[in-house]
Amino acid sequence: MQKSENILTQKYKRVLNSGKGSRAVVILIPEQLQKFIDTLLQFRGKYISDKNEDVFAVPRSKIKWGQGDVAIRNLTKKFDLQRPDAITSNKLRKHIATVTQILSLSKEKSKQFSKFMGHTEKTHAE
Known part of the structure; x- marks a missing residue:
């Protein structure tokens, strides 16, 4: 791993999301945004069904993903x-x-x- 890649892995979280066909899409999440997502996940059980696996689910919405x-x-x-x-x-x-x-x-x-x-x-x- 190169120095620049090493720095990025320390500053960003790498997440795979489903893309077109069978290919996954990589999303790099900065540390600050990861903190917000962690807070969202901490309280989501109050508003979102456990059956909904989407991180950014909309309460009472039938839309599966944006x-x-x-x-x-x-x-x-x-x-x-x-x-x-x-x-x-x-x-x-x-x-x-x-x-x-x-x-x-x-x-x-x-x-x-x-x-x-x-x-x-x-x-x-x-």
């Missing part, structure tokens, strides 16, 4: 943005992939990053 792309779209409409259509989850993923190409990662690092993003190497390269 859709991040829809949430981003709704949030961009609430702010006074010049181009709310320019902020989408898809464009964010593409921007991250572009920035990693600028970093000129080695083949192994690029492979590792594409896996981290839940992409195949081919998708990441494109």
